[in-house]
Amino acid sequence: MSNEIISKENQVYRKPALMNDTPMHYCPGCSHGVVHKLVAEVIEEMGMEDKSVGVCPVGCAVFAYRYLDIDWQEAAHGRAPAVASAIKRCWNDRLVFTYQGDGDLACIGTCETIHALNRGENITIIFINNAIYGMTGGQMAPTTLIGQKTSTCPYGRTPEIHGYPLKVTEIAATLEGTCYVTRQSVETVAAIRSAKKAIRKAFEASMAGKGSSLVEIVSTCNSGWKMSPVKANKWMQENMFKFYPKGDLKDNTNESQIK
Template sequence: MTKEDIIKPENLVYQKPRLLNDNPMHYCPGCSHGVVHKLIAEVIDEMGMAEKAVGVSPVGCAVFMYNYLDIDCQEAAHGRAPALATAIKRLWPDRLVFTYQGDGDLACIGTAETIHALNRGENITIIFINNAIYGMTGGQMAPTTLVGMKTSTCPYGRVPEIHGYPLKMTEIAATLEGTAYVTRQSVQSVAAIRKAFECSMQKKGSSLVEIVSTCNSGWKMTPEAANKWMEEHMFPFYPLGDLKDTTENK
């Protein structure tokens, strides 16, 4: 078989997503962010929305999303991505608008912005990366840090009497009137991003896609050990699956 035969469309098994550019990623080896970037790039390309997609990323590990996805992107102040996405979508309702936020940004600094945007039913998608830690700034405890989980700011483990309990933002979002599609998936089983994007384009309301992920650097583990820890500890507390789906009724 010649090289020309191998690259024929009928022989193609897999290729790099067209909208994922060639810039070297700054993420730590084994980080989940690169995987999710790839999935987003594939979905946007499949939908034919490359020219109309607008991603909004705030401060945190996701801040350089614009450097890897070949779509229009806008940076937001810490926690304010849903507010900026709201403005973009209202000004350009034909655009596919989504935010890309970590758990510290979305569930702490941006709690109010997130809840009110979802409750208003803004036709945007919020992609929520939950690795239960502040990854960029030193591995501090986040609102989603599990009870007993050790971080740089709770080195003996999270204690509810001192630090409170982990915040389940996706469960909260499912109770809001403005949300149409709320789901929790993982980097191993994400299959909901396209549905959320389609929901926003069909003006059915807000969508939240939580992606339970790893931060092997912050967790002080190898990538392989981090994936195993995620399965054994994160999944039981943050179970995967759809929490709300009213898209068939709207």
């Protein structure tokens, strides 16, 4: 292969400078790697490389600190919003965000999530929703769809036994402290571009002191769903998007500062 073919200007994918060379542990087809790239790109474009602090708890997101060369703080399971609130209050000039899965955010950390958003903490919560506990064995999560099979509901989720899926993003949009609430995905180029714009808007709103932002990324877990990456994306488009429709649910970023 000639040097011209593999030269920098001919590369389709260019890794952001903030992403290091540590091999990712994510399963093939997982959405986490794409979202990591978007977060890195936005931080670089904002010039916040030395003033960003990410907080990640237990779950597939727990090793995010291995891949992005910014400051990170680990948090107990579900407690990332509480830790992020403390960091932002101590260092108001920092870009502070959490990176959480649906089991962590919508179940174990429901209290911390809802109250941080309701207080209007100037942080961004990035919420990866793949409707399952991906890291710990594929158990049912609060976001698991009705009829969806997991290791703890092998015959499918039923509302009579398991209750209904929880729409955390819709709840967040009703809270006084939130300024920007959106639901995105990263399964196509167009979706990736939209998700990046949403992350940028959320980060800018937090730095402007406008309140809390929640960016949900509807994602796949092809390993937990027992599907190929291609089939998982199709299943997500045909099923997840019906119950979790994409788009902005709340956008007050052009209004005056909340605090």
